[in-house]
Each structure stands twice: as structure tokens, then as C-alpha cells.
Amino acid sequence: MAKMAVKSFLKSRFPRAVAVYRDARQVWNPSLTRVFSEIYHTNAWQDPESLSGRGSTLARTGVIMSHLPLLLQELNAKTLLDAACGDLNWIRYVELHPVEYIGVDIVPDLISRNRQLYENQQRTFALLDITRDRLPNCDVILCRDCLIHLSFRRIAAAILAGLWLWVGWAYFLERYQTINWAAGYVAVAFCIEALLLLWRGGLYGLSTSLRSHSGPAGLFIFMFALCAYPLVAPLLGRPWTQAEVFGLAPDPTAMATLGILMASSVWRWELLVIPGLWCLASAVTLWAMGSPDAVLPAIAAAAALLSAIARRLPVSRGV
Helix, strand or coil: CHHHHHHHHHHHHCHHHHHHHHHHHHHHCCCHHHHHHHHHHHCCCCCCCCCCCHHHCHHHCHHHHHHHHHHHHHCCCCEEEEECCCCCCCHHHCCCCCCEEEEEECCHHHHHHHHHHHCCCCEEEEECCCCCCCCCCCCEEECCCCHHHCCHHHHHHHHHHHHHHHHHHHHHHHHHCCCCCCHHHHHHHHHHHHHHHHHHHHHHCCCECCCCCCHHHHHHHHHHHHHHHHHHHHHCCCCHHHCCCECCEHHHHHHHHHHHHHHECCCCHHHCHHHHHHHHHHHHHHHHCCCHHHHHHHHHHHHHHHHHHHHHCCCCCCC
């Protein structure tokens, strides 16, 4: 409340100073739309063939141009999402029929240009920020030479969101919905978490720090979920085919996410709710089945809860 009151006071008393501050902030911390729009309008990559840079020239895309249609046919794909599509310098020559093509980019003028030149019944375009916005439904996502232009914090958020979407679709909808009616609802929850990661992670990124209150514990939980959790199944006498891997199974994905959020230098409590609840639900289910590994997701959820409480407490300072 005090912070909002101070902001309101400054805006009312010093409107010009606030305007100068906002302009300066755009210079020192510009939005992704502004950065890539400037690259597009000034041809910052300085390539005579493509405004998207040398990686989009015909000479450097020959292999993917010949293999992409075969891959889509092998996957029986009906829709292809190109994120980010750029100026379509090479893919417009690829025969994709009957696959529907959806090109998305963050630059408004580039999307307008692509619509005027290339849009038809098979090929459409949308103005989207893949680090924040909800992506259209599709069968295959082509993300080529895109993430390398983003900060590592935003890349981490985008990848983590993609893994939550994958687990929600492949694990719950495709695998368990036929035998468990609740799987569809869980898949929706996982998709919501993915959207939250895209939204909050796109705004602030996901950066870890050992100096945060729970940084070391969070990084330990993440590394355990990533490296050690797949070994739990064989150590308990189960076959290797039942090993649960981060990004493929819900338990290690939720635990690793809690670890990342605990170690994050920017605290976002709303991202903790769904992975925390899933870890609790999984722990209860495993406990009811008499499985000794029930304690693992329970520890992760408890650690995240304690971390959230610790960050809410005032920090005492010595005199």
C-alpha cells in the first residue's frame, strides 16, 4: 500500500520527471518488441538476402528445406507452428501441403508484411511473444534460431513452460485419460502452470542465485529431480521402464520446478501453487500405495512452503 501511495504521489506531483524516467527505462531496459522491431527496420544483421539474418538464407537452410516435409509426413502432422517465423525467406519455398502453417513473430510490421505477401488458406500469421503469450494449438513447433536471441532467464522460462505443456498433454491426456477420468483435469492444471510460467517468466525471467534464502536448497532439489529421481524406480526394484524423468513425468517435473522457483532471485508465489499441490497429491497417493518414495515429493512441497514463509518474514538487521 505504501509503495502504491508513493507511486501515485510522484505521478501527480512530478509528471514530467516520471515521463523522463519511463523513456530512460525503455532505453536501458527495452521490451523485446522494441528490440526486434529495431533489428527488423535497420537490418541490423546486415544480410542482403534476409532481414532475419544469415541463418535464414537459402544457402544455410538447404538441409532443413529438404527434410522438413519428410519429418512432418512421418509425424502425421496437420499443423506447423513456426516460432519465430521471421521474414519467411526460406520456408516460403518449402512444399508443406497439406500441413497448415502458422507463423508467429513479435514484430508488428513484419507480421503485417507477411500477411500481405504470403497469407492464404494454408498459411496464416499471428503477432505473439513466445515468452509470454499463449501459443496456438498445433502438432509441431519449429523454433529455429530464436531462443539464442533471448536472455537465459527468458529461455529457461520458455523451456520449463514447454515441458509442463508436454507432460500435461503426453502424460495425462494421451496416456492416463483413458483409465482415469481425473487425468483431464490434471492436464488442464499443468497447462495453466505452463501459461503462468510463460507470463511471469516472460516478464521477469527465471534466474537462480545461491545468495537467496533458499537458493542452495532449491538447487539441490532441482539437481536431485534431474539426476537422482530417475534412479528411484530401479533402486526400489522396479524396472527401468518405470523410471520417471524430468520433462517426461509429472513428479520430477514438479519437484524440479519447485527447486528452480526456490532458488529464483525474483520470488513469484503464484508459480508455486500447482507444482506444490501436485507434489502433495503425489505424496498422498504414493503413501496410500505403501511406496517408500512418497517422502520425496512431500519433502519438496514442504521445502517450497517453508521457503515461501521465510521470504514473507521481515529480515532482522543488527544495529
